[in-house]
Amino acid sequence: SLSSRWLECCARCLIGAPFASLVATGLCFFGVALFCGCGHEALTGTERLIETYFSKNYQDYEYLIDVIHAFQYVIYGTASFFFLYGALLLAEGFYTTGAVRQIFGDYKTTICGKGLSATFVGVTYALTIVWLLVFACSAVPVYIYFNTWTTCQSIAIPSKTSASIGTLCADARMYGVLPWNAFPGKVCGSNLLSICKTPEFQMTFHLFIAAFVGAAATLISLLTYMIAATYNFAVLKLMGRGTKF
Incomplete structure (x- = not known):
């Protein structure tokens, strides 16, 4: 019957589906969306924190603002590229599986197909x-915000440190965020603790963590793509046929 043939066709497609590429594509889309979306908002939050608490002179952080805006435009391009490239890799995965062979019979891979792979x-x-x-760079803001958060914990619980609360500071200049002549450039003691308790700081910190997780997910997806694509190409080259992966 028509329904049984339709089910049989679907079963053959599922048997030959490139599951590694499907998983990698989903992970890639998730990771890129998380990295780009959260990274964009985290950079905006960092801009607000710097101009509100760490410097009163626009010239001190003018270059930083330009860099942040440039990175945000790069993020737009990165998101567009990876969504397109992920779709192409998924299509390539389907090309090199046995789905076509299962339905239409054995086929020889063309030189063009091998070159494309x-x-x-x-x-x-x-x-x-x-x-x-990119993954390594995404860890830097997480490290900076974590250090600041740890300093705030020491201020909130003085028993954690033997240093005077007034000497516990977060200095944006030491990380290269602001030039050394920026004023005040750093915030110390109870003032720093009050910043750490603000929704802006908490949200920006968690957004950078989410962006870092997104970068890790994207890296894992690329490694999966790399293994799958290398295996598929090796089979195409050595056997002259598509293979399941």
Whole structure:
């Protein structure tokens, strides 16, 4: 019957589906959305914190604002690129599975098909290396905010440290966020504790953590793509046929 043939066709498609590519694509979309969305808002929150608490002179953080805005535009481009590239990698995964072979019979892979698979392997390798740097850079703001939060915990609970509360500070200049001649450039003691308790600080801190998690998820998806694409290309090259992956 028509329904049984339809179910049989669906079953064959599922058997030959590139599950590794499907998982990697979902993880890539999730990671990029988390990294770009949360990263964009976290940078905006950092801008507000700097101009509100760490410097009263716009010239001190004018360069920082330009860098933040440039990064936000890069984020827009990154999101668009990875959503497109993820879709292409998924399509390539379907191409190199046995789904077509299961339905239409054995087929020989063309030289063009092999070249396209090799291109995806090379580009994915390069993207993985670049994203390793992005992943490392995304850990920097988390480290800075965590240090600030830890200092606030020491101020809130003086028994945690032997230092005077007034000497416990968060200095934006020491991280290169502000120039050394910025005033005040740092916030200490109870003033710093009050900043840590603000919704702006808490939200920005958690947004950077979420962006870091998104960068990690994207890196894992790229590593999965890289393994799957390398395996598929090796089979195409050695066997001259599509393979399941």
